Amino acid sequence: MSRVRVQHFTVSLDGFATGEGLSFEQPFGHAGERLHQWMMATRWWHELTGQPGGAGGIDDTFVRQFAHGIGAEIMGARKFGPPGWQDDPDWKGWWGPNPPFHTPVFVLTHRPRAPLEMEGGTTFHFIDAPPAGALEAARAVAGGQDIRLGGGPTMLREFLAAGLVDDMHVVLVPILLGRGVRLWDGLEGLEKDYAIEMVSSPGGVTHLTFSRAGASR
Amino acid sequence: MSRVRVQHFTVSLDGFATGEGLSFEQPFGHAGERLHQWMMATRWWHELTGQPGGAGGIDDTFVRQFAHGIGAEIMGARKFGPPGWQDDPDWKGWWGPNPPFHTPVFVLTHRPRAPLEMEGGTTFHFIDAPPAGALEAARAVAGGQDIRLGGGPTMLREFLAAGLVDDMHVVLVPILLGRGVRLWDGLEGLEKDYAIEMVSSPGGVTHLTFSRAGASR
Numbered sequence: 001m002s003r004v005r006v007q008h009f010t011v012s013l014d015g016f017a018t019g020e021g022l023s024f025e026q027p028f029g030h031a032g033e034r035l036h037q038w039m040m041a042t043r044w045w046h047e048l049t050g051q052p053g054g055a056g057g058i059d060d061t062f063v064r065q066f067a068h069g070i071g072a073e074i075m076g077a078r079k080f081g082p083p084g085w086q087d088d089p090d091w092k093g094w095w096g097p098n099p100p101f102h103t104p105v106f107v108l109t110h111r112p113r114a115p116l117e118m119e120g121g122t123t124f125h126f127i128d129a130p131p132a133g134a135l136e137a138a139r140a141v142a143g144g145q146d147i148r149l150g151g152g153p154t155m156l157r158e159f160l161a162a163g164l165v166d167d168m169h170v171v172l173v174p175i176l177l178g179r180g181v182r183l184w185d186g187l188e189g190l191e192k193d194y195a196i197e198m199v200s201s202p203g204g205v206t207h208l209t210f211s212r213a214g215a216s217r
Numbered sequence: 218m219s220r221v222r223v224q225h226f227t228v229s230l231d232g233f234a235t236g237e238g239l240s241f242e243q244p245f246g247h248a249g250e251r252l253h254q255w256m257m258a259t260r261w262w263h264e265l266t267g268q269p270g271g272a273g274g275i276d277d278t279f280v281r282q283f284a285h286g287i288g289a290e291i292m293g294a295r296k297f298g299p300p301g302w303q304d305d306p307d308w309k310g311w312w313g314p315n316p317p318f319h320t321p322v323f324v325l326t327h328r329p330r331a332p333l334e335m336e337g338g339t340t341f342h343f344i345d346a347p348p349a350g351a352l353e354a355a356r357a358v359a360g361g362q363d364i365r366l367g368g369g370p371t372m373l374r375e376f377l378a379a380g381l382v383d384d385m386h387v388v389l390v391p392i393l394l395g396r397g398v399r400l401w402d403g404l405e406g407l408e409k410d411y412a413i414e415m416v417s418s419p420g421g422v423t424h425l426t427f428s429r430a431g432a433s434r
Binding site: 189197198 | 231394395402404413416417
């Protein structure tokens with residue numbers, strides 16, 4: 001059964017998944033890299049970025065789920081590029097010629113463009129669709145494997161509100177960003193649909209897993 | 218050195234410390250008892266309320282810090298009673314004739330009244346003062362011991378914003394209340410002043426401790 005999964009989606013203690021003032025120089029705005037330092041410390045990240053070293057352990061174990069069993073990703077427009085990328089026909093995403101997805105990736109945007117085939121198996125498809133429609137498109141090409149919801153917070157909230165998320169891994173970082181885009185707004189009672197576990201890691205973050213019995217279809 | 222402490226202050230995953238619709242019947246509004254079930258499961262709570270049983274372990278260890286070394290409490294008006302208690306000259310708090318504080322307690326209110334001496338060493342003092350002034354009043358009677366900030370979220374936020382909190386224990390419960398009063402609003406960068414630890418408990422909550430080097434005076 002194909003499941004819809006969210007993986008190592010990171011929020012501050014006050015619930016912000018991204019800061020204010022997103023730009024090419026600051027993809028997460030005033031948050032900078034503070035939300036993701038825990039991830040950059042893992043051995044998985046070091047391997048992905050061609051650096052030696054990095055830490056094993058629970059944080060590394062969680063991030064290594066990233067690609068397992070995933071057949072396609074869906075991401076919001078604000079993840080694909082800085083504000084205004086839609087006006088730049090040459091923008092191909094943040095990730096260079098060989099993005100780390102290696103599957104079809106559906107970018108939700110009100111201004112669709114032609115698909116973009118990258119090295120390594122990643123193809124970006126640009127679609128203007130509500131959550132259910134995007135999921136249908138992703139499943140059609142995922143070969144029965146799971147769908148990753150890649151964020152940002154706005155699209156995730158929409159999928160959660162629509163009841164379309166089966167498994168969600170959220171990482172809580174003990175910083176207070178104060179401003180930006182919140183993940184948790186408008187989701188009263190979300191816990192009723194999930195078994196939830198919390199586990200703190202020696203790396204200084206807390207991992208939350210939301211697991212729903214049975215997949216969303 | 219006398220420290221200013223916050224103890225087992227509980228918030229939902231979306232940061233709410235109390236729900237909407239506070240009343241005599243529902244002191245935490247639509248949140249009901251869901252924020253505090255973890256605490257009611259401890260042996261400490263069972264002892265306090267005259268019930269047998271209850272669980273030991275990390276949750277119990279944390280709540281047992283409640284009275285240790287505390288010389289006075291400061292609480293917000295909305296903790297002392299349901300909306301409108303100021304109009305009821307006979308209202309003496311939620312806690313019966315022998316409240317669990319056993320120290321002077323300063324209730325912050327714009328409508329002060331005469332002090333209320335209860336059994337067991339608790340005296341309620343009603344004062345109209347900003348955070349620093351309330352702290353001064355509490356310290357004057359605390360015999361050199363620590364001051365507990367009893368909440369709710371509004372008064373806590375004010376003390377945090379004023380830089381007057383030395384130690385804070387916050388308990389995170391994995392539910393989404395969606396509405397109510399938030400603890401974390403307007404506290405960007407709070408983490409800079411504290412060493413922060415997070416530890417999840419088998420009881421299903423996560424304990425956060427904020428510790429400042431050196432007391433606030």
